[in-house]
Structure formats: C-alpha cells, structure tokens
Amino acid sequence: MIRVRVNQDECMSIGRCLADAPYVFRFDDNELSEVVPGQEGTLDEATAVRIARNCPNRAIIVEREDGSVVSLD
Numbered sequence: 386m387i388r389v390r391v392n393q394d395e396c397m398s399i400g401r402c403l404a405d406a407p408y409v410f411r412f413d414d415n416e417l418s419e420v421v422p423g424q425e426g427t428l429d430e431a432t433a434v435r436i437a438r439n440c441p442n443r444a445i446i447v448e449r450e451d452g453s454v455v456s457l458d
C-alpha cells in the first residue's frame with residue numbers, strides 16, 4: 386500500500402489534485418491542499434504517482450509503507 390501527503394510549503398493552491406481525486410484532496414481554511422483524513426492510502430500507486438506528477442510544484446509526496454518516497458521521475 387502507498388500513502389499520499391501534501392507538503393503545504395510547496396502547494397500553490399492550483400487545485401489540480403482536487404480535480405484529479407476530489408475524494409482524496411481538499412482545500413483547508415488557508416486554501417492549501419490537504420489529504421482528507423482516512424483517505425491517505427486509498428489511491429493505487431500508479432494513480433497516486435500520476436496525480437503527484439500533475440502537481441505543478443511537486444507538492445504531493447507518495448510514500449511506501451516503509452516510509453520510502455516513490456520517485457516521480
């Protein structure tokens with residue numbers, strides 16, 4: 386299983402992730418993307434990587450269960 390999280394320091398509030406997976410990502414009160422609680426592990430790896438690559442500022446981090454980060458290159 387993989388998990389996704391958002392580095393809000395890098396989020397530019399563009400919202401592509403919300404458009405790609407509105408059940409996983411939402412804006413917080415500061416209009417920064419966050420993962421909906423409980424949805425961190427619901428995407429399959431290929432989908433998570435595709436969405437993370439679609440973030441213009443690479444603010445979405447995809448991690449494996451052992452904590453290693455999945456490369457987006």
Ligand code: SF4
Binds near residue numbers: 401439445
């Ligand atoms: S696509 Fe990236 S920059 Fe845009 S809202 Fe999502 S995390 Fe933030």
